[in-house]
Amino acid sequence: MHGENWQKELTLRPIGVVRSSLKAPLKRGVADAANLQEQGEEIRKQMRQIEGLVSELIVAPELAALLDGIEGFSHIVVLYWPHLLEEQKRKLVHVHPMGLQEFPETGIFATRSPARPNPVLVSTVELLGRAGNVLRVKGLEAVDGSPIIDIKPYAGVYPEIKEPRFPEWLRFVFTLR
Amino acid sequence: MHGENWQKELTLRPIGVVRSSLKAPLKRGVADAANLQEQGEEIRKQMRQIEGLVSELIVAPELAALLDGIEGFSHIVVLYWPHLLEEQKRKLVHVHPMGLQEFPETGIFATRSPARPNPVLVSTVELLGRAGNVLRVKGLEAVDGSPIIDIKPYAGVYPEIKEPRFPEWLRFVFTLR
Numbered sequence: 001m002h003g004e005n006w007q008k009e010l011t012l013r014p015i016g017v018v019r020s021s022l023k024a025p026l027k028r029g030v031a032d033a034a035n036l037q038e039q040g041e042e043i044r045k046q047m048r049q050i051e052g053l054v055s056e057l058i059v060a061p062e063l064a065a066l067l068d069g070i071e072g073f074s075h076i077v078v079l080y081w082p083h084l085l086e087e088q089k090r091k092l093v094h095v096h097p098m099g100l101q102e103f104p105e106t107g108i109f110a111t112r113s114p115a116r117p118n119p120v121l122v123s124t125v126e127l128l129g130r131a132g133n134v135l136r137v138k139g140l141e142a143v144d145g146s147p148i149i150d151i152k153p154y155a156g157v158y159p160e161i162k163e164p165r166f167p168e169w170l171r172f173v174f175t176l177r
Numbered sequence: 178m179h180g181e182n183w184q185k186e187l188t189l190r191p192i193g194v195v196r197s198s199l200k201a202p203l204k205r206g207v208a209d210a211a212n213l214q215e216q217g218e219e220i221r222k223q224m225r226q227i228e229g230l231v232s233e234l235i236v237a238p239e240l241a242a243l244l245d246g247i248e249g250f251s252h253i254v255v256l257y258w259p260h261l262l263e264e265q266k267r268k269l270v271h272v273h274p275m276g277l278q279e280f281p282e283t284g285i286f287a288t289r290s291p292a293r294p295n296p297v298l299v300s301t302v303e304l305l306g307r308a309g310n311v312l313r314v315k316g317l318e319a320v321d322g323s324p325i326i327d328i329k330p331y332a333g334v335y336p337e338i339k340e341p342r343f344p345e346w347l348r349f350v351f352t353l354r
Contacts, residue, residue, distance in 0.1 A: 006194035006324040010258055012295045017183035051336055059286075060184075063294065065270050068284035072344030079297055081187055093242050107245035109236075109328040117240065118189045118326045120256055122299055124334050139336070147183040149295045151286040154338070155347055157301050158354065159228055159316070161331070167249030170332055177335065 014147035015063050016133075018080060020055035023144050025084060025114070028099040036102050043098060044176040050141045054128065057135040057148055064133035067151070075154035076127050078140060081147045082114040089115035103169035110167075124154050191324035192240050193310075195257060197232035200321050202261060202291070205276040213279050220275060221353040227318045231305065234312040234325055241310035244328070252331035253304050255317060258324045259291040266292035280346035287344075301331050 026046045057078065059067060070076065092115045094105040108116045121142070128136040135151070166174075203223045234255065236244060247253065269292045271282040285293045298319070305313040312328070343351070 006191050006260070006322060008191070008324070010189040010191065010324065010326070012187040012189065012297070014183050014185070014187065015294050047335075063286075066284040066286045066294075068271065069281070069287035069344060070284065072342070072347075073287065074340075074342035075338055077299065079295070079299070083183070094245065104246070107243040107247065109240075109243045110246035110250065110330050112329060112332065116327060117192050117243075118256075120189070120297060120327055122254065122256070122329070124338070145183060147185070147187065149187070150293060150297055152289060152299070153287050153343075153347075154341060155289065155343065156341060157334075158224075161252055161301070163251075164331060164333060165249070165251035166330075166332065167246060170249075170330075 012149055014081070014149060016057055016059035016148040018055055018140065018142040018144060018146040018148060019058055020053070020140070020142060020144040022053060022141070025082070025143055026141065036100070039099065040176050043173065047177065051139055053140065054136060054138050055140050055142065057137060057151065059133040059135070059148070061133050067130060067133070067135070070127065070135070070153060071130055073127060073153040075124055076137065077152040077154050078123050078125060078137070078142070078148065079150040080121055080142045081149060082119050082121055082143070083146055084143055085114055085119055090117050090119060097169045098173060100169055100172065103172070106169070120149060189326055191258070191326060193234055193236035193325040195232055195317065195319040195321060195323040195325060196235055197230070197317065197319060197321040199230060199318070202259070202320055203318065216276065217353050220350065224354065228316055230317065231313060231315050232317050232319065234314060234328065236310040236312070236325070238310050244307060244310070244312070247304065247312070247330060248307055250304060250330040252301055253314065254329040254331050255300050255302060255314070255319070255325065256327040257298050257319045258326060259296050259298055259320070260323055261320055262291055262296055267294050267296060274346045275350060277346055277349065280349070283346070297326060
């Protein structure tokens with residue numbers, strides 16, 4: 001399989017840490033046919049909560065200069081590590097996406113579940129401001145204390161995706177927005 | 178700074194490898210006032226080349242089941258590692274974005290440069306098909322042999338970003354499209 005060199009382990013050194021009022025991951029319940037609407041309401045409530053959440057990205061002071069020019073962007077992409085995820089959850093294969101038992105079990109790579117072999121989570125958020133090594137952002141579902149792996153500017157998606165296709169379970173989630 | 182626990186190194190074990198006809202990173206020239214248009218042409222040519230490029234994501238066979246359900250998506254997000262990047266380039270602080278000397282030096286976190294402290298590159302690409310543990314994708318600027326760190330479905334950006342703001346250098350790049 002294309003040589004074995006690609007299998008070598010890679011090492012990340014966090015560049016900073018998230019400071020947030022969110023102290024634990026949001027719990028997603030288990031939704032079956034009987035309580036799908038009720039569970040949907042819960043998901044909707046959580047989405048609203050995260051949308052309005054303001055948190056801080058504390059970048060290591062010695063890396064502050066790497067942020068220069070980021071003020072020119074309204075949105076940034078944050079890569080972070082869900083440090084409270086139990087190690088054995090990195091071995092999951094299938095899940096019901098968002099706990100929605102109504103929908104078929106799905107491979108981890110076809111979901112946004114934080115439980116994945118390499119739990120590097122990617123989130124696009126609004127940049128409210130910068131003060132030295134600290135960014136204030138809105139809409140980040142990262143728990144307080146999450147190590148930050150990278151910060152990138154949001155530059156849109158190119159080429160533009162005109163008619164993305166999604167599976168049924170995600171279309172259901174969209175109806176909750 | 179919020180305890181020191183976040184500084185702990187994190188380990189990634191690649192989940193697969195990119196197979197591509199792109200054997201070396203695209204070279205970006207240096208553009209100054211004298212050759213800005215010419216250099217712009219070169220950037221445009223490279224963008225066209227990547228747009229049409231079809232490559233394969235070879236997922237480790239023992240992880241193939243984690244792809245189940247990904248066929249429901251038209252686009253996916255690929256996290257990969259630029260393995261040909263020289264280690265010392267992870268220490269860069271400022272660059273002229275895309276070699277455009279006309280524009281001010283910018284901090285690495287405000288650019289999409291592959292040279293960054295944790296070079297985890299994120300790319301949204303079109304999913305053409307799946308055969309077992311192999312995905313065929315279009316539009317991936319990853320060099321042949323790049324270790325794949327994660328695969329996620331593309332689920333749009335929510336909440337929708339209505340009027341993103343970009344700095345002058347990126348608006349110049351947009352004119353090249």
